[in-house]
Structures are given as structure tokens and as C-alpha cells.
Amino acid sequence: MTQAPTPTADTVRRLVRSLLKDSTPGAGEAAGPEVRPVAEGGGHSTWWVGTRHVLRLAGDRAASSRRRREPRLRDLVRPHVPVAVPTSVAQGEWAPGLAYTLDTKVPGGSAEEHDVSAVGEADLAGLLTGLREVPVRQAEALGVPRVAPRSLERLRREAGRAAERLRAADEFDPARLQQLTSPAAVQLAAQPGGAVLVHHALTGEHLVISADGRVRGVLDWTATVVGDPAEDIAGLALAVGSPAAVRAATLAGYGARPCLRGLWLARCDTVIRLAAGLEGRDAVPLPLLRTRLLRAWEAILLERVTELRDEEPDDAEL
Known part of the structure; x- marks a missing residue:
């Protein structure tokens, strides 16, 4: 080559x-x-x-x-x-x-430079709502690939192994992962028929934020897929913190299940990637990996995953 x-x-x-x-x-x-x-x-x-x-x-x-x-x-x-x-x-x-x-150039800074305000969270909600409204068939006609949802149970197990390595490095307490049990991970599986257009790279550098905390633009649409909307909720958790990400998703009309799924995708990903970074297997700088882990593990009100009921997947109280 x-x-x-x-x-x-x-x-x-x-x-x-x-x-x-x-x-x-x-x-x-x-x-x-x-x-x-x-x-x-x-x-x-x-x-x-x-x-x-x-x-x-x-x-x-x-x-x-x-x-x-x-x-x-x-x-x-x-x-x-x-x-x-x-x-x-x-x-x-x-x-x-x-x-x-x-x-x-879209004027503004990044989410690494500016915090998102309450009005900015409404902007993010509008972004998630808009992505859901984009006609999937038209996106696929352009060549946007359809990607199957990731297994949260498989990710949970991988994060568990990574967390043990982080414990040895005094970076993370693996007990925190016990909040996500195996039954809960299965319960938070993506629901059939829920595929939408997903930006799939909503990192802090791709969100353009103004000094007043408004979201002014979204960059780099090359990773976009048709797939699991929880992936974008997870991306926002890494970029702006879990509470803001879940509030934005809730404003966009997403219920408890996709919000919690996005939260735990983000949390498992950050544990896995920080362990990889410490071992020299991730190109993202360690300070940013640590910051993303802190953002993803910020506490939110919607934490009791075992109370979701299969017959009412999106009606849990937020």
C-alpha cells in the first residue's frame, strides 16, 4: 500500500x-x-x-x-x-x-473551552430532535452506513477488566461499575426499530460553543451512521457531562431507557479508554481521557436502572 x-x-x-x-x-x-x-x-x-x-x-x-x-x-x-x-x-x-x-469556519470555541448553559442544553435537545427527524432512507442513499447497536453486557465485562487495571494504577474504583449489573445491562439493550441518524462523534472539539454557553454549531459529520441514538447521548456525556447530556436527551423526548443506556455506554467507554491510554494504546492525551471519565461519572438523578419495566420502556420517572 x-x-x-x-x-x-x-x-x-x-x-x-x-x-x-x-x-x-x-x-x-x-x-x-x-x-x-x-x-x-x-x-x-x-x-x-x-x-x-x-x-x-x-x-x-x-x-x-x-x-x-x-x-x-x-x-x-x-x-x-x-x-x-x-x-x-x-x-x-x-x-x-x-x-x-x-x-x-463556524464562529465560537469548543466544549473544552466553554461550559454549556441551560439554553445551550436546549440547543443540544434541538440537535438530537433534528437528527431523529432526518429521513433515514435519504441518508442511506448517500452512503451513510447502518450500524448495529453495541452490546452493553459485552462492554460492561470489558470495562470490568479495564477497571481492575485502573485500580492497580490508583485511577478508578472498580466498585463503581457494580451499579451496572448484568441484568440491568440486558434490560438496557437498544430497542428494535429505534435506529436514527447518529452523528457518532459528539466530542467536545466538535461542538462549537459561544462564550454565553449557547451551542452554535456541530462539526465533522464524517463518522455519521444510522444506528443507536444512545451513542450520541453518550458522546454528549463525554463532552458536557452526564447531567447536561441526560437533560438534553430528555428535552428531546428520549425516555429513561435510552438516557440510561447512553450514560452507561459513556461510563464503560471512558474506563476502557483510560486504561488503554495508560498502556499507550490510545492517542488521546491522558488529561483529556481523565476529564472525560469524570464527566461521564458525574451523578444524575436517573440512576436506578433496575426499576425500568419492559412493558413501559420509556415511562420511567426522570
């Missing part, structure tokens, strides 16, 4: 110089627009271009397929959600077989 080239500032500058020559002041100068990687030390796949644009570069052919699909998917999603979705101003290939999109 041919090794993908590593994008450099010169590569990016040459690419965007002609794209922005008519729309960006100074872009016609020899130096070209100012470019810098969004995340220092990463794979340099995302770059700021001046003050108004973001360039995203795919690193392999699978990512290129998702990158090419993304503009059409965002057009499908945009009318249904109350927050901004980036608009592409150009797309093509930055290297043979490797796609790029040049997008408008």
Missing part, C-alpha cells in the same frame, strides 16, 4: 491559494493565506486557513469516501437542526485518491 503523503504548510498553502484568490484579501500575494494546523502535534489533517475557513484533508481512501459524502450529508441535515453545520466552499483531491473539503 502506498504511504499517504504528510501535508505541510506549503502543501496546504499551495492548495488553497487558487481556491481563495477571489474571496480572501491578500490571498493573491506570493505568501498566500496564513495556514496553521488546528491541533499541534497531530496528523495535520485539519488546518485553519486565514480567519474564515477550515481545510480538512483525508489521510486514506476510506476517509476520502466519508469526506466526499460529508457535504451532501450536511445539506440533508441542515434544515432539521437548530445549530450551524459547516458549508463547503470547495472540495477535491489534495493528493491522488485523497479528498479534501474547504469549509466556512
Whole structure:
């Protein structure tokens, strides 16, 4: 397999110089627009271009397929959600077989920089509601894959093993996982017929938050699938904390079962990933993995999973 080239500032500058020559002041100068990687030390796949644009570069052919699909998917999603979705101003290939999109920048910071306010939680509720309203058949026609729900029981067992490793490192008390019993994990299985459009990457860096705590936009729709809505509730738990995630999901009309399922997906994931990070098997920085674990394990009122009744899956008191 041919090794993908590593994008450099010169590569990016040459690419965007002609794209922005008519729309960006100074872009016609020899130096070209100012470019810098969004995340220092990463794979340099995302770059700021001046003050108004973001360039995203795919690193392999699978990512290129998702990158090419993304503009059409965002057009499908945009009318249904109350927050901004980036608009592409150009797309093509930055290297043979490797796609790029040049997008408008959505103003604001990330959820790692700003807390979400009560009004921001309503924005998140609108996002979850809107995703549920996107026609699944139209999304699948664009190539969005359908993904089966994960087994919470299998995840619980894996988290249990990871928790023991974290105990040895004095990072986590495995007794906390005992709240999720095997019967409860089975009870919180995803319900048939509940598949919706799922962003599947609602991390803090992909939520654009204003200084007043409003959610102004959602970035990076390349991981989107048709599947379990609890995955997005879990993502919000990692990004903004479990209480805010559950409140937003409740406002969006989700009942106790999907809220608790999302909560425990997030909690198990954070235990597993922190253990992997300590062993050098996760590229996310350890401080962020620890922060996500703390957010996911914040206490919420809706904790008594064993009281859910099969005949009334979404009527438990929140």
C-alpha cells in the first residue's frame, strides 16, 4: 500500500491559494493565506486557513469516501437542526485518491473551552430532535452506513477488566461499575426499530460553543451512521457531562431507557479508554481521557436502572 503523503504548510498553502484568490484579501500575494494546523502535534489533517475557513484533508481512501459524502450529508441535515453545520466552499483531491473539503469556519470555541448553559442544553435537545427527524432512507442513499447497536453486557465485562487495571494504577474504583449489573445491562439493550441518524462523534472539539454557553454549531459529520441514538447521548456525556447530556436527551423526548443506556455506554467507554491510554494504546492525551471519565461519572438523578419495566420502556420517572 502506498504511504499517504504528510501535508505541510506549503502543501496546504499551495492548495488553497487558487481556491481563495477571489474571496480572501491578500490571498493573491506570493505568501498566500496564513495556514496553521488546528491541533499541534497531530496528523495535520485539519488546518485553519486565514480567519474564515477550515481545510480538512483525508489521510486514506476510506476517509476520502466519508469526506466526499460529508457535504451532501450536511445539506440533508441542515434544515432539521437548530445549530450551524459547516458549508463547503470547495472540495477535491489534495493528493491522488485523497479528498479534501474547504469549509466556512463556524464562529465560537469548543466544549473544552466553554461550559454549556441551560439554553445551550436546549440547543443540544434541538440537535438530537433534528437528527431523529432526518429521513433515514435519504441518508442511506448517500452512503451513510447502518450500524448495529453495541452490546452493553459485552462492554460492561470489558470495562470490568479495564477497571481492575485502573485500580492497580490508583485511577478508578472498580466498585463503581457494580451499579451496572448484568441484568440491568440486558434490560438496557437498544430497542428494535429505534435506529436514527447518529452523528457518532459528539466530542467536545466538535461542538462549537459561544462564550454565553449557547451551542452554535456541530462539526465533522464524517463518522455519521444510522444506528443507536444512545451513542450520541453518550458522546454528549463525554463532552458536557452526564447531567447536561441526560437533560438534553430528555428535552428531546428520549425516555429513561435510552438516557440510561447512553450514560452507561459513556461510563464503560471512558474506563476502557483510560486504561488503554495508560498502556499507550490510545492517542488521546491522558488529561483529556481523565476529564472525560469524570464527566461521564458525574451523578444524575436517573440512576436506578433496575426499576425500568419492559412493558413501559420509556415511562420511567426522570
